[in-house]
Amino acid sequence: MAFELELISPIEVAKDVALAVQEYTLLSAQSLANFFRRPLYMGDMLHQSDLIGVGSLPIVILTGLSVGALLALNSASTLQRFGGITLIGQLVSIGMVTELGPLITGLMVAGRNASGMASELGSMIVTEQIDAMRALGTDPTKKLITPRVGATVFMLFFLTIIADLLGLIGGYAVAHLLFGLNSQQYWTSVWQILVFRDVLTGLIKPVLFGFIISTIGCYYGISTRGGTQGVGRSTTQAVVAASVLILIVDFFVTKLIFAIFGYR
Amino acid sequence: MPAPTLPSENPAAAVVNPSGYAIEFDNVSIAFDENVVLDGISFQLPHGETKALFGVAGSGKSTVLKLAMGLMRPDGGRIFVLGEEVTRMSEQELFELRRRVGIVFQESALFDSLKVYENVAFRLMEERISAEEVERRVREALRFVELEQTYDMRPSELSGGMRRRVAIARAIITEPEVLLYDSPTGGLDPVTSNTIVELIVKQRDVYKTSALMATHRLQDAFTMATHQFDKATNQMVVLPKGQHCDVPMSFLILRDGKVIFDGDGHQLATSHDDYIREYIS
Numbered sequence: 001m002a003f004e005l006e007l008i009s010p011i012e013v014a015k016d017v018a019l020a021v022q023e024y025t026l027l028s029a030q031s032l033a034n035f036f037r038r039p040l041y042m043g044d045m046l047h048q049s050d051l052i053g054v055g056s057l058p059i060v061i062l063t064g065l066s067v068g069a070l071l072a073l074n075s076a077s078t079l080q081r082f083g084g085i086t087l088i089g090q091l092v093s094i095g096m097v098t099e100l101g102p103l104i105t106g107l108m109v110a111g112r113n114a115s116g117m118a119s120e121l122g123s124m125i126v127t128e129q130i131d132a133m134r135a136l137g138t139d140p141t142k143k144l145i146t147p148r149v150g151a152t153v154f155m156l157f158f159l160t161i162i163a164d165l166l167g168l169i170g171g172y173a174v175a176h177l178l179f180g181l182n183s184q185q186y187w188t189s190v191w192q193i194l195v196f197r198d199v200l201t202g203l204i205k206p207v208l209f210g211f212i213i214s215t216i217g218c219y220y221g222i223s224t225r226g227g228t229q230g231v232g233r234s235t236t237q238a239v240v241a242a243s244v245l246i247l248i249v250d251f252f253v254t255k256l257i258f259a260i261f262g263y264r
Numbered sequence: 265m266p267a268p269t270l271p272s273e274n275p276a277a278a279v280v281n282p283s284g285y286a287i288e289f290d291n292v293s294i295a296f297d298e299n300v301v302l303d304g305i306s307f308q309l310p311h312g313e314t315k316a317l318f319g320v321a322g323s324g325k326s327t328v329l330k331l332a333m334g335l336m337r338p339d340g341g342r343i344f345v346l347g348e349e350v351t352r353m354s355e356q357e358l359f360e361l362r363r364r365v366g367i368v369f370q371e372s373a374l375f376d377s378l379k380v381y382e383n384v385a386f387r388l389m390e391e392r393i394s395a396e397e398v399e400r401r402v403r404e405a406l407r408f409v410e411l412e413q414t415y416d417m418r419p420s421e422l423s424g425g426m427r428r429r430v431a432i433a434r435a436i437i438t439e440p441e442v443l444l445y446d447s448p449t450g451g452l453d454p455v456t457s458n459t460i461v462e463l464i465v466k467q468r469d470v471y472k473t474s475a476l477m478a479t480h481r482l483q484d485a486f487t488m489a490t491h492q493f494d495k496a497t498n499q500m501v502v503l504p505k506g507q508h509c510d511v512p513m514s515f516l517i518l519r520d521g522k523v524i525f526d527g528d529g530h531q532l533a534t535s536h537d538d539y540i541r542e543y544i545s
């Protein structure tokens with residue numbers, strides 16, 4: 001079978017990227033502006049909250065517990081060597097609340113929901129349902145995108161808190177059951193090490209990640225071209241782009257918080 | 265076959281703007297990459313008339329409908345719908361205009377996550393009309409297309425012809441002033457096609473709705489040109505000989521991005537253009 005190699009000009013690629021960034025920015029801005037325009041589709045937002053929030057709960061519980069337990073398990077051997085096993089609570093606490101809780105929850109929800117949004121909206125595009133919605137006088141960004149953005153941001157915030165808590169419980173289970181650490185000692189160190197900056201970092205990130213997941217998922221869905229094959233492509237691209245963007249934003253938010261509040 | 269009973273013979277849809285046309289294309293062009301689909305086409309759709317749009321696959325029939333609805337923007341030219349210049353309107357302004365225009369998509373484009381009644385009621389629910397009123401009007405619209413029994417069903421449970429009829433019910437529920445049909449009988453069996461043609465004729469003759477219908481099926485358009493809807497018997501009847509084409513029905517043929525014919529059935533039948541003669545033979 002012969003393959004034809006098509007050479008694409010770097011300028012064309014740059015133009016396509018610039019256009020995609022522009023369209024994504026406009027879509028994101030519009031999804032936010034719609035919160036201040038009527039009608040607000042509260043029913044759709046609640047429905048999406050159920051799908052995104054309640055639907056993601058099992059996977060968030062599982063990953064939260066696992067990550068907390070693994071963090072405790074991996075750090076315990078090193079801490080034990082230096083006689084610092086009592087610090088395990090501090091390590092799990094800082095790790096989960098500022099970094100791993102938001103990040104792992106964001107990545108899990110991105111895998112589950114950015115793909116879901118891209119495939120759902122992509123299917124609606126290829127079957128002309130989005131055009132039908134516009135033809136029926138309804139703005140698809142208001143009806144479909146804004147409720148998803150609102151629901152994802154809102155639910156990811158609480159999912160992250162749940163993941164943080166379960167991570168701490170997972171860490172406690174390992175510290176107490178495997179290393180015999182006293183319950184009070186663990187929970188006191190967990191509590192005492194956290195400062196305002198840590199909690200703020202841990203609560204800002206899910207809001208940003210939720211926005212990234214929903215807008216990226218919707219953007220790739222709504223810009224689907226090329227039939228069912230295009231839907232598959234959009235779904236994959238949405239998960240990859242959302243995950244990469246979450247990692248990048250995570251780094252810069254952490255750096256920004258350090259720059260504002262200083263290092264520990 | 266008698267047509268379904270009329271739900272409410274409210275002639276609201278017959279209210280027309282006394283000046284201008286229902287739809288007017290003025291030198292409209294559009295290209296996708298290097299492919300010029302429409303190359304400066306102009307035509308008018310008078311109020312109350314149904315115009316059948318013909319052309320080979322890819323000739324731009326569906327594009328004409330989407331341009332009229334403002335779902336696409338032309339590269340050049342002007343489009344007027346119900347006296348308003350679609351080509352100059354923002355998306356927000358278009359949402360208002362689209363409430364006065366109904367469209368039936370080629371593949372029906374029903375919302376597959378919603379039930380039949382939610383699909384048909386979509387526009388009414390967006391307008392926050394009371395639940396009782398919505399139910400009454402949805403049942404009327406479904407009765408109009410003889411599908412009241414599908415009220416609680418999902419689109420995936422319907423056949424292609426039933427989906428097309430539900431799409432018609434969704435398009436007519438707000439009694440639009442203009443209807444756009446994109447291949448309404450494409451891929452359907454002759455009996456179902458005839459039912460749909462009858463619904464379109466009824467919409468034309470009873471409600472006086474202006475319509476643009478993209479189709480491949482010349483026989484459907486000729487049926488529409490040679491029949492009228494008889495309110496007394498509630499069915500489509502053939503016009504007496506000599507009165508064929510005496511209904512508000514016209515034909516438009518697209519070829520290579522240009523309009524090569526725009527006229528009534530009689531003019532079409534007597535055309536000397538080789539391509540047209542071959543097309544209609």
